[in-house]
Amino acid sequence: MVRLQDFYKDKKVFLTGHTGFKGAWMAAWLQQSGAIVKGYALPPEYDNGVYDYIRPADSVLDDIRNKLVLNQAIQSFQPDFIFHLAAQPLVRRSYEIPAETFDVNVTGTANVLEAANNLLNPCTIVVITTDKVYENKEQDILYKEGDALGGHDPYSASKACAELVVSSFRNSFSNKAIASVRAGNVIGGGDWNKDRIIPDIVRALSNGQVIEVRNPVSVRPWQHVLEPIGGYLRLGALLQQDPAKYAKAYNFGPAPDDHLTVKELVEKAIAIWGNGQWKDASKPGQLHEATLLKLDISLAKKELQWTPKLNAAQAIEWTINWYKQPAANRQAYTIQQINEYMQ
Template sequence: MINIEKSNTKIRKNIGGNVFRNAYSGKKVLVTGHTGFKGSWLSTWLLKLDAHVVGVSKDVPTIPAMFDELGLAGRIRHHQADVRDLAAMRTIIYEERPDFVFHLAAQAIVSSSYADPVETITTNVVGTMNVLEALRQADHPCVAVLITSDKCYDNVEWSWGYRETDTVGGKDVYSGSKGAAELIIKSYLHSFFQAKDNPVRLGIGRAGNVIGGGDWAKDRIVVDCMRAWSEGSTVEIRSPSATRPWQHVLEPLSGYLTLGVALAEANDLHGEAFNFGPRAEQSRTVVELLGDLGRHWNFTRSEDAYRITGNIPFHESGLLKLNCDKSLFHLKWEPNLDYAETIRIVSEWYYAYYREQREMYAFTLDQITAYECIAGERNRIWTKL
């Protein structure tokens, strides 16, 4: 376990005052999609950083949901609104006047994009446009980090990582929607946010294959495993050989927060996109991932943990990974956890929830603190003043 008690005592005492240069302490931070999996983790971390968190989401997307299990509705200022509603977004951003915006709201499930392509495209493209338009009209100082996806790239299944300058687009609706969102961001940047005296600074974050406790979205392999195993049943998998660079949710979030600080401190990265992904050695097939997760749930035989169906109802990429050299060079950001640590803390969150019935807000804060302590020990840039 990534254990706080085993972390260096001096680092543990001082880490809270150093994280992200205290840039978020006392600041108003608006998170779209705050009721989702990544949004809930980000909101919790921002609360730990003493930020005033404002959330915008049209609903709570799953049952159960991390947002509910952590009681976040009572800890932040919550707006129920759809990012596709320009009038609502205009009003919220104008009245709240946030110091930072993290735009995470999206239709993020590939299978759902086949079932309802219109919702996927309007949410991911028009929703992004509305956030930008609301920022343009509000015209107040603000740093906005806009989150798209690694699937924004036109994936040709090559073996090296995609760079921020590679072509965006995709063969499926979800990838196309993310590529289109990138084009909208670029056009708004050059049309409205390039003046030297413009108060808004924009950055783009791209990440994918994020796993972690508290995710209950459909058609995600870790979620399917945890649901099945908590009920004592096996899980069905459709693409056992699909290879992904698995990363814990806190990894890209540390990148987004680092980017937000960099944009707040200087204007030289305004409009730039950054990949946030794990090291190449963290790439594993779905079968390898399930085997490693299963060991933490005390499975000794693979047939007890999963079975392969071969039923692939929609296109899925076989290989997709990111080149994160730009993030390392400009932001000095690098991933924090190795693969074994990632698997361990994901398993521990769900085990605490399903088997131990722990109080999950405190448990989640403990995992964030442990992550910060490990980052401090490993001299990650965002833990230093």
């Protein structure tokens, strides 16, 4: 059994996207576990995220499309592990910058894998994509790792393409162990991205405004950010020990019976906050966003012995409670939540 509290101690971990929402939480977890972390990402797009409270001492702020700088950063560090999270991660933004979304998410992934392939030492690589890589039929089914890839919007399609890049590198170069991971709709403290439901809720509630909800009846696989991160780290450990068995794709999401609509999430968040109102802001002809998406997590449960620790209601409570903390307490509260989750 892998004990994550101990496994990454003194391991050298190269983490792309460490200034973003999920990447910053992962950096915090790794540092709390005693790992030697080097981050590589663009400067953060917003203030008061987890990155502002917990910054790796070794950090390169640059673009993953800058092959020279990226390769130098990886070669000089000689990592034991690479976790690749850097991306253009927003569905609605991908409609505004479709070509750039493909460039970052597809070419950027290839750049990371090529640089890693040039390492002489063994290095275990986990590439983070998304639950939206599947050809979503908008039906009440659980998508498995072997189901057809697709993607309606440029973001989803670009991540499906990134999965093909991972598969190609895994099949073409046998000197590195590479896996990919597909997580559901991740929530947690410190996310201030535009057009994401939790930041929209918190901004509205903080300013005494009515929350505008675009797709209240849409169903999503909500999970707290620490759930998939724990899965990624567990996979990384097992992948290093047995590459032949674990070099594949894995889904990480909530239990099959633990899916909420956007409306249910908003109402639970309001109840935890203590007050607030919402309204349906759906518009005819608005940009397409999936209305129904569920993941089959049986492979991760069977092979990785990973299972969700928090249900959707608990994930929302942990998330809203983070935002209710005064700024001076958020660093300590982030570590507190990580420690509570690990225990």
